Amino acid sequence: MAIATLAQDPRIHRITAIWNWDSIVELFFIDAPTRALIDTGASDTPRNYVEPALQSLGLQLSDIDVILNTHGHQDHMGGNHALLNHTRAQVYMHREDAFLVEDLEAHMDYIWHADTHVLGQDLSARRAQFLHTVTGPTAVHHVLEDDEIVDLGDDVQFRVVHLPGHSPGSIAYHWEAKQIAFAGDAVQGQGSKPGTFPLYYSARRYAQSMRRLASLNIETLALAHRYLWSQASRDALRSGKAAAKTVQDSIAVVEMIHQAVAAALRQHAGAGFLPVALAATQALAAELPFTVDPRTGLPTGLPATLFAHYTELTSEAVDTVH
Numbered sequence: 001m002a003i004a005t006l007a008q009d010p011r012i013h014r015i016t017a018i019w020n021w022d023s024i025v026e027l028f029f030i031d032a033p034t035r036a037l038i039d040t041g042a043s044d045t046p047r048n049y050v051e052p053a054l055q056s057l058g059l060q061l062s063d064i065d066v067i068l069n070t071h072g073h074q075d076h077m078g079g080n081h082a083l084l085n086h087t088r089a090q091v092y093m094h095r096e097d098a099f100l101v102e103d104l105e106a107h108m109d110y111i112w113h114a115d116t117h118v119l120g121q122d123l124s125a126r127r128a129q130f131l132h133t134v135t136g137p138t139a140v141h142h143v144l145e146d147d148e149i150v151d152l153g154d155d156v157q158f159r160v161v162h163l164p165g166h167s168p169g170s171i172a173y174h175w176e177a178k179q180i181a182f183a184g185d186a187v188q189g190q191g192s193k194p195g196t197f198p199l200y201y202s203a204r205r206y207a208q209s210m211r212r213l214a215s216l217n218i219e220t221l222a223l224a225h226r227y228l229w230s231q232a233s234r235d236a237l238r239s240g241k242a243a244a245k246t247v248q249d250s251i252a253v254v255e256m257i258h259q260a261v262a263a264a265l266r267q268h269a270g271a272g273f274l275p276v277a278l279a280a281t282q283a284l285a286a287e288l289p290f291t292v293d294p295r296t297g298l299p300t301g302l303p304a305t306l307f308a309h310y311t312e313l314t315s316e317a318v319d320t321v322h
């Protein structure tokens with residue numbers, strides 16, 4: 001049974017799910033007076049993982065009152081639509097990610113902007129796979145803002161901490177009394193699994209978010225994937241020094257990538273994105289444990305992160321930092 005009760009509070013249950021064949025995503029069920037599921041995985045996650053987990057607690061999918069999405073990516077909200085066939089749960093998500101769950105075409109345009117418009121890749125297979133893992137768009141019933149309190153009853157109150165970068169509306173649900181933050185993918189470390197690269201769409205906002213996170217009183221970080229960092233352990237739950245070090249490593253990584261792209265830009269001024277990205281990838285390959293896609297010469301599957309640094313270094317455009 002892929003469910004475990006957390007030592008931090010017996011009302012927190014971690015549900016470990018597999019999606020897309022071999023990828024792990026962590027969900028958390030909070031057995032408060034208002035019962036909450038933090039993220040829903042992909043389209044088949046509610047039936048295959050959440051339902052058996054709840055049954056082991058004597059509960060049903062219909063007992064879920066609120067879906068607290070950490071952000072709008074497919075492996076975190078892909079089960080929203082399927083779950084809403086079984087429960088009248090309200091969907092909570094940050095304002096800046098609402099479009100990702102309400103409009104799947106806009107979602108794909110956004111996440112694959114660099115792949116499509118810069119690299120000219122054919123995305124038909126990836127689109128089909130996306131639409132398989134996300135059964136449909138859903139409404140966001142409760143649009144969250146930074147610093148808002150989500151009150152689940154009794155002593156269970158989560159403060160919303162807006163941590164944009166990985167996505168515009170990435171948030172952590174911070175249960176301050178327990179010093180635990182459910183951070184989804186907001187903290188990227190060195191990437192979500194072996195061979196991957198950190199993924200964010202705004203480098204500037206991501207770096208700011210990591211510095212903000214470092215300033216908060218958080219004992220335990222509950223991540224959605226088993227992020228790589230400078231240490232060997234791979235648990236998605238990081239407590240004490242491991243939590244602080246994961247955030248510090250994330251700051252070090254975004255600064256390292258920034259320096260690599262800046263150096264590549266000096267070498268290849270005016271040459272456009274691809275030569276800069278290739279040079280930065282080569283420089284970073286010695287420092288970070290990612291694999292290179294032989295078709296592009298770039299970190300596998302993820303031109304977006306390098307494109308974010310590139311656009312921020314080459315453009316005078318004001319982004320949406322606030």
Ligand SMILES: [Zn+2]
Pocket residue numbers: 071073166185
């Ligand atoms: Zn994500």
